[in-house]
Amino acid sequence: MKKHNFSAGPCILPQEVFEKSAQAILNFNNSGLSILEISHRSKDFVAVMDEARELVLELLDLKGKGYQALFLQGGASLEFLMIPYNLMKENGKAAYLDSGTWASGAIKQAKSFGETVVVASSKDENYSYIPKNYEIPSDADYFHCTSNNTIFGTQIKSFPQTDIPVVCDMSSDIFSRVLDFSKFDIIYAGAQKNMGPAGTTLVVVKEEILGKSGRTIPNMLDYQQHIAKESMYNTPPVFAVYTSLLTLQWLKNLGGVPAIEKLNNEKAALLYNEIDRNPLFKGVAATEDRSNMNVTFVLNNPEHQETFDKMWKEANISGINGHRSVGGYRASIYNAMPIESIQVLVDVMKKLEENV
Amino acid sequence: MKKHNFSAGPCILPQEVFEKSAQAILNFNNSGLSILEISHRSKDFVAVMDEARELVLELLDLKGKGYQALFLQGGASLEFLMIPYNLMKENGKAAYLDSGTWASGAIKQAKSFGETVVVASSKDENYSYIPKNYEIPSDADYFHCTSNNTIFGTQIKSFPQTDIPVVCDMSSDIFSRVLDFSKFDIIYAGAQKNMGPAGTTLVVVKEEILGKSGRTIPNMLDYQQHIAKESMYNTPPVFAVYTSLLTLQWLKNLGGVPAIEKLNNEKAALLYNEIDRNPLFKGVAATEDRSNMNVTFVLNNPEHQETFDKMWKEANISGINGHRSVGGYRASIYNAMPIESIQVLVDVMKKLEENV
Structure with a gap:
């Protein structure tokens, strides 16, 4: 898998x-x-x-x-x-x-x-x-x-x-x-x-x-x-x-850079929309400066960390621990990242909200 | 092949x-x-x-x-x-x-x-x-x-x-x-x-x-x-x-460096012996300084070049053209080169001698 x-x-x-x-x-x-x-x-x-x-x-x-x-x-x-x-x-x-x-x-x-x-x-x-x-x-x-x-x-x-x-x-x-x-x-x-x-x-x-x-x-x-x-x-x-x-x-x-830009915008929007919608999470970067490549976010309540970490690992997600100088999570969604993988992460975030 | x-x-x-x-x-x-x-x-x-x-x-x-x-x-x-x-x-x-x-x-x-x-x-x-x-x-x-x-x-x-x-x-x-x-x-x-x-x-x-x-x-x-x-x-x-x-x-x-050294000595000897034995070829480097990794040699008679080049290409040999600053031929016989490949080259050299 x-x-x-x-x-x-x-x-x-x-x-x-x-x-x-x-x-x-x-x-x-x-x-x-x-x-x-x-x-x-x-x-x-x-x-x-x-x-x-x-x-x-x-x-x-x-x-x-x-x-x-x-x-x-x-x-x-x-x-x-x-x-x-x-x-x-x-x-x-x-x-x-x-x-x-x-x-x-x-x-x-x-x-x-x-x-x-x-x-x-x-x-x-x-x-x-x-x-x-x-x-x-x-x-x-x-x-x-x-x-x-x-x-x-x-x-x-x-x-x-x-x-x-x-x-x-x-x-x-x-x-x-x-x-x-x-x-x-x-x-x-x-x-x-x-x-x-x-x-x-x-x-x-x-x-x-x-x-x-x-x-x-x-x-x-x-x-x-x-x-x-x-x-x-x-x-x-x-x-x-x-x-x-x-x-x-x-x-x-x-389709070159214009085509990938369109996909990247869709991918970033999917994840940032969930971060903004889901009351358990918040974004780290200033909204107007948010990167479409590296999405940094944290849990509002650190007590949910253990559960969330277990859930995304079970969903076969890897590499979303934040850098030590920021903490929290960082989802890097470069050109080659399929939107389906981002959907998997979003689904885990939604599921966390339902479970806690 | x-x-x-x-x-x-x-x-x-x-x-x-x-x-x-x-x-x-x-x-x-x-x-x-x-x-x-x-x-x-x-x-x-x-x-x-x-x-x-x-x-x-x-x-x-x-x-x-x-x-x-x-x-x-x-x-x-x-x-x-x-x-x-x-x-x-x-x-x-x-x-x-x-x-x-x-x-x-x-x-x-x-x-x-x-x-x-x-x-x-x-x-x-x-x-x-x-x-x-x-x-x-x-x-x-x-x-x-x-x-x-x-x-x-x-x-x-x-x-x-x-x-x-x-x-x-x-x-x-x-x-x-x-x-x-x-x-x-x-x-x-x-x-x-x-x-x-x-x-x-x-x-x-x-x-x-x-x-x-x-x-x-x-x-x-x-x-x-x-x-x-x-x-x-x-x-x-x-x-x-x-x-x-x-x-x-x-x-x-x-077996590490001692084992590969033994093999490298055998490989180099096989090729240098043929260069020294075969009247059509001669080595480029001073005998006492000959490299066991890169064997440089030339044809004594440039008229044989066309035939020789055709023969080694037919034998599926590649990469033996000499560097432009030396000319002739260079057979690089690094650690991973099997002695069988060197034998193929030596056989071609012998065959050239028989044919001309």
Whole structure:
């Protein structure tokens, strides 16, 4: 019996992606070889990398707009370092929005490079809302924000206007909703939510903003080097890239980002409506900032916890314990999560209400 | 019909590893979940990481000797940067042996940090031999060498004596032969030869040498940070680590490094003997420095190339074209390569001799 996997990441991917990637480990493209044993320079894998990079731009509606897609390693945490290395000028400064734990980690790295202005922070209320109405200094080298805060369940619904380059960590909501992605100069995302397995990091970068920091950048941290080598500066994480391609193909076949956004809205509404309706529960995040990817909620009466935990486990639900810094529950309902699994959770919540 | 895969890397892994990892993608540990969708903080994956780290130390006979094993990302190329960051003092210096393309890449990164002494180089003869009888400055912060040169087919058989810390890039021959690994202070290796699929990098480090460079090291590049977080500073490449564990378990069941060394010696002897015996071929690397992992050879008469290429392709052999900087042929015969596949290649070489 398949579990209903609400894990925050690594997380559920489409079932067909599991099946196709398992098959490719046994026999990739009918080559008689495993995807794990082929050269990254082989014709078959170069085609995978090229298609994956193209498909990212296509799905984000960024084709022909001066962007490059890269599949790197090291997770968003390495990007925290690469962003200031590539964009912050010597004696320059950067502007960051502090909307959660990961935003805060990015700020910490930037500070070791130079002046880092925190334009606003919601730390005062345990990051339960997205700061708004802040000013972005027009003389900063770039503005950095985090579109979705996995731990706290908040999501930026409206991005600020600014004339300086905008960098966005979209690790936990990329490919989940329609945005004007051309408003961003760098978008990056660890694969392990909406794009593929852990082990690769997507970086989408507008080429014209690079090469201006005046810093000597180590090759492995230099976006221009990775672009010049077509995302194969060194051996890429072959399997993670291939499985990301399978996931991107699945998304395209489904109708792309507009189609998944519609489904994601329905899925989120189903769960938030129950949280708001059911007197036993309440949401954690400010209503207007609620994430459509990570739904954080708590029981109003902690005495119900034992019963509720028993009930959802019996319903074959996994991965909904909240992060230690928030407590309660977190249901991560990424692109690949079927609405049927969310219905199972909602039914358990209703049943709890009937039983207590 | 299974191919005989002589690819230089990513390369052949044991067939049982392909089968087990494909199964784990469909249902990991009978959990009803894919290895690709479980949290890296789940009990099941923490156990994988812990066992993999332990098994590395066990197989290298480094248990209880002050070492830590880490599974990082970014390949050996990111280690080229991390090594000087962690070990080269401000205004200090490092000593490097230049034995090939990758050694040269490591040197280039070190030079951007500080004084980098190249103790010897075989570049003058296209890296066809391992330099010997060089002096290592006793006041350098560390000595760096590359144990096996994948592209050129050379391998260090005897490591130099020195009192300074020794760092070795063992990407292409780790776990292939018995060495006194406690003579090394840092050993690192991209997984994609003898350990697993591309996407993780093994770093084995003697803890006591860390924390002495006096540099401010970005968290993601700081070995001490990764050790403190038990190799989970951020989301690790879950699948690559799991598949590496399967490969390490396979090696242990086979009898560990001493057992595989014996097999590797037999495999290499079979191929080198034919190269030396067959008047149509000659080896590229200096005889005393021949690699037991990557066997480089050329045809004495280029006119036989077309026939030979046709013959090995018909025999279902793949991946033996030489690297562009050497030409000719390169048969990579890593741990997982069965001797039967090498016999197929040797038979083709004999058949060419009969036919021309």
